[in-house]
Amino acid sequence: MELDADGRAVRLSNPDKVYFPEKGYTKRDVAEYFLAVGPGITRALNHRPTTLQRFVDGVEGDFFYQKRAPKNLPEWIPTARIAFPSGRPADEICPTELAAVLWAANLGTLTFHPWPVRAGDTDHPDELRIDLDPQPGTGYADAVTAAHELRSVLEDHGVRGWPKTSGGRGMHVFVPIEPAWTFTEVRRAAIAAGRELERRMPDRVTTAWWKEERGERIFVDFNQTARDRTIASAYSVRPFPHAPVSAPLRWEEIDDAVPRDFDIRTLPARYAEVGDVHADMDQEAFRLDGLLELADRDEKERGLGDMPYPPEYPKMPGEPKRVQPSRARHDDGEDDGRGTNGGGTE
Secondary structure: OEEEEOOEEEEOOOOOOEEEOOOOEEHHHHHHHHHHOHHHHHHHHOOOOEEEEEOOOOOOOOOEEEOOOOOOOOOOOOEEEEEOOOOOEEEEEOOOOHHHHHHHHHOOEEEEEEOOOEOOEOOOOOEEEEEEEEOOOOOHHHHHHHHHHHHHHHHHOOOOOEEEEOOOOOEEEEEEEOOOOOHHHHHHHHHHHHHHHHHHOOOOEEOOOOHHHOOOOEEEOHHHHOOOOOOOOOOOEOOOOOOEEOOEOOHHHOOOOOHHHOEOOOHHHHHHHHOOOOHHHHHOOEOOHHHHHHHHHHHHHHOOOOOOOOOOOOOOOOOOOOOOHHHHOOOOOOOOOOOOOOOOOO
16 A cells, blocks of 8 residues: 655555554554654654664564665665764664655564764764663652653753653653764763762662662663664654553653553544644754763762763773672673673664
8 A cells, every 4th residue: 555645655565464463553553653643753853863673573573673774765765874883884764754754664663763963963962862761660650750850950950851751661851952062972961960860869760880789760871872872762663562652741741641541542642632742842952061060070079980881882981891890899800791781783
């Protein structure tokens, strides 16, 4: 069948193929969901190099991440060259219109993972993204409590965040920023925000990279701001049996929101009523001076320097040893950390 995406016809093969067996949702259902929230997801992906998380046999089958643009890419979908932490380059798709989203959905894409950069400058992020990740024993309500205090931390340092559900139990807060800082500097700002949040809520929030140290707290995953680490876009479909989506919210909505209520069947009705509640993000571009000054104070006054990078990254200047604390007590050698906090690869 063909779908009309703002005047461009997009072919949908096998539209009745079931992607969510528990609900009976098909590829066509997913495509029609993206059509219903078209301006919202197009805004979230616009001109951003984007990795596709593809589930060609539905959520109960295997999946893979499509980082490099495929050879059969339509000529009307642009690409941008990005560099992996290893230094090797790749060309990723950069959706600029809804048709590109539907083209990707036809390939089995449910979740879109855009870089926090635009095609015109892929070395300087224009979004600071903070991932509030519930650890075992915590849930969405705990993430909401942390998000409210995070909002204060950000505003105290001159920036404003936009919240959304992760599609699971967590929350994401995105901050539009001027593309004036490197990935390393933006990550440093995220670490500073996380540490300040941890100081304000020590029993409920942690920045501990090693799982054995986190406890029943919300983990501020600062490494989601590292190069080639991405967060699911707003309006992405998440690969759980009930077909949830990552739903943009207003701050006044987060307490009463129930993440499970936002799925490919319910969000179109909400979108038709309220539209894209994050549409005004593109009107803002904050500076990170306040958070970077906080990072300087943490280092000079508290002795808090860099934090470990994900295990697949090359050793970074100033980075502490990648060794679990429990292991460090028994072994002076350095461990690469693999198997403790996994990460994506090229």
